[in-house]
Amino acid sequence: MSQIKNAACVGGGVIGGAWVARFALAGIDVKIFDPHPEAERIIGEVMANAERAYAMLTMAPLPPKGKLIFCKSIEETVKDADWIQESVPERLELKRGVITQIDAAARPDALIGSSTSGLLPSDLQAEMKHPERMFVAHPYNPVYLLPLVELVGGKKTSKTTIERAMLGVEQIGMKGVVIAKEIEAFVGDRLLEALWREALWLIQDDICDTETLDNVMRYSFGMRWAQMGLFETYRIAGGEAGMRHFLAQFGPCLKWPWTKFTDVVDLDDALVEKIGAQSDAQAAGRSIRELERIRDENLVGIMHALKSGNGGEGWGAGKLLADFEAKLWANAKKPEADLGDVKPLHILDTKVSAAWVDYNGHMTEHRYLQVFGDTSDGLLRLIGVDLEYVRDGHSYYTVETHIRNLGEAKLGDALYSTCQLLSSDEKRLHLFSTIYNAATKEAVATAEQMMLHVDSKAGKSVAAPAKVLDKLKAITEAHAGLPTPEGAGRFVGQKR
Ligand SMILES: NC(=O)C1=CN([C@@H]2O[C@H](COP(=O)(O)OP(=O)(O)OC[C@H]3O[C@@H](n4cnc5c(N)ncnc54)[C@H](O)[C@@H]3O)[C@@H](O)[C@H]2O)C=CC1
Numbered sequence: 001m002s003q004i005k006n007a008a009c010v011g012g013g014v015i016g017g018a019w020v021a022r023f024a025l026a027g028i029d030v031k032i033f034d035p036h037p038e039a040e041r042i043i044g045e046v047m048a049n050a051e052r053a054y055a056m057l058t059m060a061p062l063p064p065k066g067k068l069i070f071c072k073s074i075e076e077t078v079k080d081a082d083w084i085q086e087s088v089p090e091r092l093e094l095k096r097g098v099i100t101q102i103d104a105a106a107r108p109d110a111l112i113g114s115s116t117s118g119l120l121p122s123d124l125q126a127e128m129k130h131p132e133r134m135f136v137a138h139p140y141n142p143v144y145l146l147p148l149v150e151l152v153g154g155k156k157t158s159k160t161t162i163e164r165a166m167l168g169v170e171q172i173g174m175k176g177v178v179i180a181k182e183i184e185a186f187v188g189d190r191l192l193e194a195l196w197r198e199a200l201w202l203i204q205d206d207i208c209d210t211e212t213l214d215n216v217m218r219y220s221f222g223m224r225w226a227q228m229g230l231f232e233t234y235r236i237a238g239g240e241a242g243m244r245h246f247l248a249q250f251g252p253c254l255k256w257p258w259t260k261f262t263d264v265v266d267l268d269d270a271l272v273e274k275i276g277a278q279s280d281a282q283a284a285g286r287s288i289r290e291l292e293r294i295r296d297e298n299l300v301g302i303m304h305a306l307k308s309g310n311g312g313e314g315w316g317a318g319k320l321l322a323d324f325e326a327k328l329w330a331n332a333k334k335p336e337a338d339l340g341d342v343k344p345l346h347i348l349d350t351k352v353s354a355a356w357v358d359y360n361g362h363m364t365e366h367r368y369l370q371v372f373g374d375t376s377d378g379l380l381r382l383i384g385v386d387l388e389y390v391r392d393g394h395s396y397y398t399v400e401t402h403i404r405n406l407g408e409a410k411l412g413d414a415l416y417s418t419c420q421l422l423s424s425d426e427k428r429l430h431l432f433s434t435i436y437n438a439a440t441k442e443a444v445a446t447a448e449q450m451m452l453h454v455d456s457k458a459g460k461s462v463a464a465p466a467k468v469l470d471k472l473k474a475i476t477e478a479h480a481g482l483p484t485p486e487g488a489g490r491f492v493g494q495k496r
């Protein structure tokens with residue numbers, strides 16, 4: 001499949017809005033059709049949450065954000081799209097009608113995915129003229145952060161369509177899994193349905209309340225599931241004899257009356273009110289958007305932890321994030337600069353995200369180090385020390401940093417950083433970076449740093465190769481004519 005350049009989202013609610021964000025943050029223009037009078041506001045709020053989450057998730061250079069274009073009809077929305085994602089309410093007749101309407105207006109080579117939680121693709125594609133290009137692409141909320149998409153073909157879906165869909169979801173940083181046979185609710189939602197039914201019985205029968213049930217999950221097996229899933233968890237639970245022992249020991253329990261979920265609880269008004277009241281108490285006055293932001297921060301933290309898991313190779317969603325970031329760096333515009341320019345190099349442009357703001361209402365201290373770290377990374381890429389160079393076993397390590405905070409940076413402030421080389425030799429790189437407020441041009445912080453070129457396998461400093469030193473020399477000589485930055489050579493402490 002050629003790259004997705006234009007996407008279309010029909011339905012922009014909880015899921016459709018998050019698909020919009022996922023496509024747009026992957027640099028893809030998105031046309032949207034949703035008759036809801038508040039659709040633009042709702043999708044704008046989802047987009048803001050998504051951008052906040054991505055600012056926490058990665059410092060890799062995202063492509064320029066795709067345009068969001070709100071359309072007045074399905075036809076206008078889908079006519080130029082490479083990928084069309086349907087996310088209207090879970091009603092078969094409504095979905096079938098919308099998908100048939102999409103099919104009639106879409107380009108012959110367009111892919112048509114449905115976000116349905118459990119309807120069969122064969123049923124959805126029944127009235128299409130070109131059913132071969134329709135499939136289920138079932139995501140998990142929030143689509144802009146949870147990478148999994150269940151790809152399910154119907155009786156008339158072509159093999160090529162599923163292959164193209166796999167490439168498409170990979171392009172936007174997601175993990176496509178192909179479900180071998182269509183079945184209602186596919187895999188994830190069947191598992192979730194069983195858990196959900198049992199949970200409702202436990203609340204109905206006053207075994208526990210919603211907070212207790214959620215705590216049982218989040219302080220125990222919920223954490224296991226986030227990285228080991230079910231079967232790997234149980235393999236380990238079988239001890240040295242592994243899965244076969246686990247099955248032998250816990251197989252018989254399956255016949256004991258441990259669960260009731262084969263019967264569906266009667267969601268009568270009393271139970272709805274009981275669950276609603278307990279859920280309200282749990283939320284403790286937090287709005288949905290506030291809960292979404294807490295959820296997103298937690299999900300980012302989990303993915304960061306998994307990114308360094310498995311001995312640093314990454315695990316599960318963390319490895320997927322690492323692979324996606326490597327692609328972002330590889331696809332990023334190669335930094336260009338006139339290395340002989342007699343002025344500090346302009347390296348990084350960024351914006352203070354909500355995740356960077358602390359209880360003092362301004363950018364918190366460790367985020368300055370993050371920006372200075374990304375600034376020195378930007379300088380290193382300019383002299384050819386990029387991920388490929390690092391993979392070849394050499395790098396520059398920072399061995400000393402002195403940061404001065406000169407002012408405050410507030411939520412939403414646009415910032416940029418510059419870098420001046422104070423000196424360099426075959427092993428050392430002495431640099432002075434400054435973060436400026438892009439609007440006022442005032443310096444908000446400086447960092448003086450010493451970096452050492454290393455053989456990362458041997459774990460010792462070695463001379464950098466000529467191809468790097470030549471570039472370093474050009475910059476150092478150009479910067480030799482600059483005034484020594486105010487603050488260079490400073491140390492922490494009061495004047496004696
Ligand atoms: N909410 C969730 O946790 C998940 C939902 N899904 C599936 O995603 C689909 C959408 O669900 P949600 O986003 O939760 O629902 P939602 O109610 O939040 O959003 C549905 C949107 O569709 C719009 N809409 C209604 N008729 C339309 C039409 N004819 N054309 C265009 N837009 C129309 C509505 O205005 C609304 O904004 C469903 O199939 C659902 O099963 C999938 C994964 C998770």
Ligand SMILES: C[N+](C)(C)CC(=O)CC(=O)[O-]
Nearest residue numbers: 116117139140141189192
């Ligand atoms: C509750 N639900 C069936 C809509 C859930 C899903 O479809 C997937 C998810 O995000 O949990």
